[in-house]
Amino acid sequence: MTIKLIASDLDATFLRDDKTINEPLFREVLQKMNEQKIQFIVATGNHLQKVLEYFRNFEGQYQIIANNGAEVMLNGQIQNVKVVPTAALKNIVAITEKYLNDIAVGLAFTGQSKTYMLKTQAQIGHTFQEASKYFQNLILIDNLEEIVEPVLKATIVLNRHETLYMNDLKSILGNSVHVTTSGYGAIDIVNSEVNKANALAYIAKALNVDESDIMAFGDGLNDMEMLEYVGHPVAMVNSDPELFKHDFDISVANNQDDGVLRTILKSI
Incomplete structure (x- = not known):
């Protein structure tokens, strides 16, 4: 399995129910990803400032898809902004x-x-x-x-x-x-052009990565396009039942038990 990018939703996916991160485990995962030159992408419906607050101890170590894809922060620069008419x-x-x-x-x-x-x-x-x-x-x-x-x-x-x-x-x-x-x-x-898949495709093109080399995690219907777009889609065990109707892999644990991080460690 070749993986160059890993994207993850936040609520009920990467974040625990109390909106916290297992920071020691995330540092371990990031170190392993860095060794293999894999980049991490937050892909969320949250607004940009909220993402920066959640990840304040990991500045510069991830890319951001915010507002369900209405804006991208790539290498610290806001790009690909799409507005509601x-x-x-x-x-x-x-x-x-x-x-x-x-x-x-x-x-x-x-x-x-x-x-x-x-x-x-x-x-x-x-x-x-x-x-x-x-x-x-x-x-x-x-x-x-x-x-x-x-x-x-x-x-x-x-x-x-x-x-x-x-x-x-x-x-x-x-x-x-x-x-x-x-x-x-x-x-x-x-x-109308906004979803997480389109924003992820924008980042993939900028970084010269094929969609077949991307892993993505999600739990909700706003993750569907992104999961269908990538080569390695993973639905959380606590996902909306609709996601289980698709041929997605399933995380090794739920969000409360750091399912994203533990699945990454088993996969790379």
Whole structure:
């Protein structure tokens, strides 16, 4: 087996349930990967600053696919940025207002430097409290015109009716956006060209690596394109059942027991 790149999702894949990393084991894995000139790529729906926070003790030792592929950080430089069309934002808000009783965490619009949330959405349940834990630069706004930078991703978490909501978005917005879910009610709306596979292909081309020489790990439906793209796809044992319908390898353990790291050690 030839492996030159290893990409991994974060939540319920690389990270433990408490959002921590087994840092000693990760250092061991990185050392073994470095010896074989294999690069590690974080491929996540998380925004860039959150990734940098999780991996603050590993600066310069990995590449990043953030916001489900809306931006890439390659060798420290932000590249391949894809934005949500401005014309779609009002429709996203209008559709969301039909599901106010189903919202767990209200609609957030992520830019490169800040995240914006309508005050009407922030008032729903514990939205502001939960969003403030996740987004470092959260700005409350009265209307969409106050967003002063391109939007990379719109995010919402629903308690129920996720499929209906996603179908409504797709029906009204068509091919102008890509709608995906990482499970657990979390839904991301990104540029129509955005998914983890496309971003990974961008990195692979830049590094002159064939997709057959890439290993990838994932647990959710937003990982599907990436797992289908690479030569060595691995679904977590704790994955969405949909992933088990495909011919993917299965990790040796779940995310809580460092399944990604332990599978890498067995594979390289």
